[in-house]
Amino acid sequence: MIPARPLFSHIGQTASPGSGRSWQAIWRDAIIDPRELLRLLGLEGQADALLADGDTGFRLRVPRGFVARMQWGDARDPLLMQVLPAAAELLEAPHYSSDPVGDMDARVGTGLLHKYAGRALLIATGSCAIHCRYCFRRHFPYAEETAASGQWREAIDYLRKSADVDEVILSGGDPLSLATPKLAELTRALAEIPHLRRLRIHTRLPIVLPERVDGELLDWLQTIPLP
Numbered sequence: 001m002i003p004a005r006p007l008f009s010h011i012g013q014t015a016s017p018g019s020g021r022s023w024q025a026i027w028r029d030a031i032i033d034p035r036e037l038l039r040l041l042g043l044e045g046q047a048d049a050l051l052a053d054g055d056t057g058f059r060l061r062v063p064r065g066f067v068a069r070m071q072w073g074d075a076r077d078p079l080l081m082q083v084l085p086a087a088a089e090l091l092e093a094p095h096y097s098s099d100p101v102g103d104m105d106a107r108v109g110t111g112l113l114h115k116y117a118g119r120a121l122l123i124a125t126g127s128c129a130i131h132c133r134y135c136f137r138r139h140f141p142y143a144e145e146t147a148a149s150g151q152w153r154e155a156i157d158y159l160r161k162s163a164d165v166d167e168v169i170l171s172g173g174d175p176l177s178l179a180t181p182k183l184a185e186l187t188r189a190l191a192e193i194p195h196l197r198r199l200r201i202h203t204r205l206p207i208v209l210p211e212r213v214d215g216e217l218l219d220w221l222q223t224i225p226l227p
């Protein structure tokens, strides 16, 4: 039987919704220490059994508001399992690869992937508010491969010349981790490419850090001239 705990009681005042802090401040307050996370959930006694015994190469990061939705005392909580660096990640498995979806084969420019007909994907940033253990880009070389470098020039040039591409995906990393003026700069440039018909935004931020959906972001969304 899992002990019941009131929502938010185990993560402290700072993570309560509506605390009035900026989304950037809440972002910076994320939990990055696995033992602190287990302690907040009453699981510190199971740390040695649950945690990876070595460097997984992908550190923990989870916003406190997301932790507040986890079930206190439950090591199998599905939200916890999304973020906790687990021992199983260090097991060797035949045919596993650090690029399981073939991103680097689809690279056509800095931070720009063109894998499918009609659609291109922009690595807008390497930052995420949460680090999901299942992420298929957890080993992606973000330091070199971010389309925002050079004010998006390389990506925009490629898209302008690729008349067959009618859909652009903003991905990453999480594109909404960029400051809103930076996103607006990008979408203004994309809007000038006549053959683009759709924009897709791959983000977890409205779920894992809903404070990101602020007035400035909503204003930007209303100005994007693409569906």
Ligand code: SF4
Pocket (backbone or CB within 6 Å): 127, 128, 129, 130, 131, 132, 134, 135, 136, 137, 138, 172, 173, 174, 204
């Ligand atoms: S890119 Fe998406 S899936 Fe991967 S860690 Fe970031 S938010 Fe999670």
